[in-house]
Amino acid sequence: MTPLNETHDPNLKSWVDSAQDSEFPVQNLPFGVFSPSSAEPRIGVAIGDRILDAREWAKNADLSETIKAALSRPTLNGFMSLGQESWSMVRLAISRALRQDGDRSAPLYKASDCTMHLPADIGDYTDFYASIYHATNVGALFRPDNPLLPNYKHIPIAYHGRASSVVPSGTPIKRPKGQTKADDAESPTYGPSRVLDYELEIGVFIGPGNQLGEPIDASQAEQQLFGLCLLNDWSARDLQKWEYQPLGPFLAKNFASTISPWIVTTEALAPFRCDPFQRPEGDPQPLSYLLPAGSGFDIHLEAQIAQADTEPMTLCRSNSKWLYWTIAQMIAHHTSNGCNLKPGDLIGTGTISGPDIESLGSLLELTRGGKQPFQLPNGESRRFLEDGDRIVLRARCERQGFASIGFGECSGEIVGA
């Protein structure tokens, strides 16, 4: 776990004025890949409403040739592979360059003039199911008599998602078509999904990874965390219901998954670590390969819905501290059979719901499977997503004595099939 250091000092201010009180103050410094106007993609760091061109900046920075080469590539995979020591070194140097007493020579672009891309070439994408509140809520809808399966409290349940259809925030989401079967129908039909949902998740970008056949010990798992982003695992519930037995969700999920383009590094998140989820009395202790659990993260999450003519409306406020399994446990479990993780692999936490009605991270839960519609500011009613609906995920970390940091926006609008 990265210790607190000078980059976390709450008194630091940047010579980029917009940084102060923004989601991206000098204490944050998230990494991403951007294009200034129509130029080629390159690695950048967000500061206020600007983006530091990390490739250009690195040319004159006091860094090793290995680091400079990694920062000159069009994706973050190479930099992710270098590990915590290199990440820290670069963060410190960028922090110093952007502080009020920095030499103000860092090459910046206005973020609003830039296009954001996927931060990495995602080799594999795995999605967990780590919120026990979500698992219980969803389980109750699909299997009323048996909401939480017997393995849930022993195994960090997960499945493989689709890497090719992970898209950056802002990409329109075409309503998927697929096979569905009404309970009272004799046969299925093929057509646009009518039960389209979002899922509020956090995405984890993996650092150095491991060799095939060499599990990562739980005590070493946190060293694999390059950083976190927001993830919307769009879900077609009607497709899911008909297809998911016996091998799990497939077309219900793989038409698109949206991520926020800025990766907030684990080091930036150091002040916002918290104890892992407190298991209720009577719950089994994790098997030893899942210990130590590592820390949780206290990240405030919010999902909003908006249409062209309406103000955004909050659907849910949740927090990653509600996850039953820590990210370190997910990594230890994922590799416990020898499965190899690679730099730039993406892991989703699964929908993060909390214990309250206000903290339900999907419409499936909020509307009780569509039985309890809610009203939008424009008077329309919603059970699931309609064309023109835009879902915006946001995240923010706050702690007394530290600068607040945000994740930026993870947004996508549904367009007709």
Place this chain on the structure above:
Amino acid sequence: MTPLNETHDPNLKSWVDSAQDSEFPVQNLPFGVFSPSSAEPRIGVAIGDRILDAREWAKNADLSETIKAALSRPTLNGFMSLGQESWSMVRLAISRALRQDGDRSAPLYKASDCTMHLPADIGDYTDFYASIYHATNVGALFRPDNPLLPNYKHIPIAYHGRASSVVPSGTPIKRPKGQTKADDAESPTYGPSRVLDYELEIGVFIGPGNQLGEPIDASQAEQQLFGLCLLNDWSARDLQKWEYQPLGPFLAKNFASTISPWIVTTEALAPFRCDPFQRPEGDPQPLSYLLPAGSGFDIHLEAQIAQADTEPMTLCRSNSKWLYWTIAQMIAHHTSNGCNLKPGDLIGTGTISGPDIESLGSLLELTRGGKQPFQLPNGESRRFLEDGDRIVLRARCERQGFASIGFGECSGEIVGA
């Protein structure tokens, strides 16, 4: 569908003597990626016991710069992206260069001096479940009352596998550890899998692919088929049983999947196409987005088991014509929701079992879940795989009036955890 042409002429012979009557006659010409001794990986074509260095050969061939550039890369992804016309053009040129009347200048290496690599950088790996015999046999073990679920005859069921752990033939397979729970145990334990199995499958390498949001029509799906290989989807049945609900297999499968290194092109397979599986009377017709079904493939498959001190013993003889869904239907279904396929993506058919006791493509089926052990030539008994067991998959196409072609070997030996 590629028509028959001069490259399929059974009377063609190669000036490479070993080609005649081998798995790789001049009518086959499968593509792969190899290294001569310790040189860097490059694209090659198998001919008898030799490998044509396609990169070197292309330099002097009458081909476009685009094709030459694709053949000069260390993976087949670029060549796969070019499509059927380019694939055919290269096949024809290589066929002419290797025929008896060719100029014998093609740069060849002895295959036994070379190392084979993965043929492509596999972006995503999807595994289907397309043999109704396998699905019924396995379903009966996991769900005796309900072997074939109601969706099976309507949906080509599939799930996402792990791309990072796909390995080429010959890679040792480390016995995975994982969580298992005996039926009569109170709690799970973590340790080496005791119920390790193989699965006999065919792998499909995708060509040009599609844009996100743009389904591939069933009538166009065959144009996506670059070629086929053998695939062993190693499975830890004890892990699978405990983890697979509700999101499907995960650690039970993702510790390794072995493929044969030579991709037999769809064009080489043209003489061995056959009618799609004849649905029994009373089975539902596929929905229209899954039609036309395209063709099946008549490929004889065999799985063998061997130990250091024993002759290989045949476990199973099957045939890809037993698949309930065609490969074209798998592709049409996979993209029917807009999911994008990319060049070099790998699709598995799922275990290919046939209707007979001799055609069961996994030990789970052969030993009825371990209840009926079988005997090896050395007198040992087996329910599932022991350390030191080697599984070899083979495939061969035969048809009157055509040269027989083979797939080479897909092999892996189990080593201790």
